[in-house]
Amino acid sequence: MKAVVLGRAPGRPGAEVVDLPVPDAGPGELLVRMSACGLCGTDIEKLKGEYTASAPSLGHEAVGVVAKTGRSVAGFREGDRVFPHHHVACGECYFCRRRSETMCAEYRKSNIKPGGFSEFFVVPAWNVARGGVLKIPPDMDLELASLIEPVACCVRALDACSVAGGDSVLVAGAGPVGLSHAILLRSLGAEVIVSDVSKPRLEFARSIGAGAVLDASDPGVVLKARELASGRGVDVAIVASGSPKALTQALGAVRKGGKLCLFGIPPKGSMLEYDLSDVYNADISIVPSYGATEKETPKAVQALAARKSEFRSLITHRFRIAEFGAAVSAASSGEAMKVLITA
16 A cells, blocks of 8 residues: 655655555554545644654544454444544543643554555554544535544634634634634634735635735734724634744734634744733733544534535645645645645
């Protein structure tokens, strides 16, 4: 089978398309034939050697069809269309009991193997046994279902910030996750402002119903965001970009007593030049949000089902596994929105 793996030469980041034997499903495991897997910004960071959150493995937004069930697996059979969550918490430790499941020591240990950009992959018994595999509704196509994981991460972030109808929210970054946030925010009844340096992405944001779009390269972008929120600043700012500049702008746009959600992952070594006394004096809460859990993935399925056309419009490019290099180029150039890899 064809699979994409991280470059194996020491000190040489990047990816290789290789031929591997089709793996088998061991006890408690599932063997899944991949149908679609989203190319995430974190995958590109891993290719550059910049990702800091967990052990490197490529492809975690995968969906497919069960090809084989391992011994003692219950509730699944060959032919089931499934979304397997790549990371699954234990549900019992100190962190899990305090709603910090993505900080669980077990969470980042589990992963689909050899990764989502593979014709076949194995879902570990740990994930299967702890509810980490969802059956995809019969009326949901597999390409749309490949958005379950990133949308679940957005759901978790919005829950953490307690966004409510009528809130004014700035989404800094109009990439796929930024616009997923925008779609979810509109469904909550929030007033949505989207900023980005890319004019085509801002037009895309406008097309899915963002209330206002702002050019982040404009020196007056912070003031404009505050003016759009009755002059006092937005209730919540979501930084859906790894850019430190986007974070600084978002901090400046938040009202007194407001919240900033740090959602995008800054590159390793990022530093922020900002007067922290402003955060204190304005009583701004900074809420990082990493990953998603089995609490959010079913909510993501519901959100995707409710707004199929809007979410489906985010998928703009599709490539085969053998075309992985071209897929990365498209995603990195900004010409694409959501890029899918298919078998």
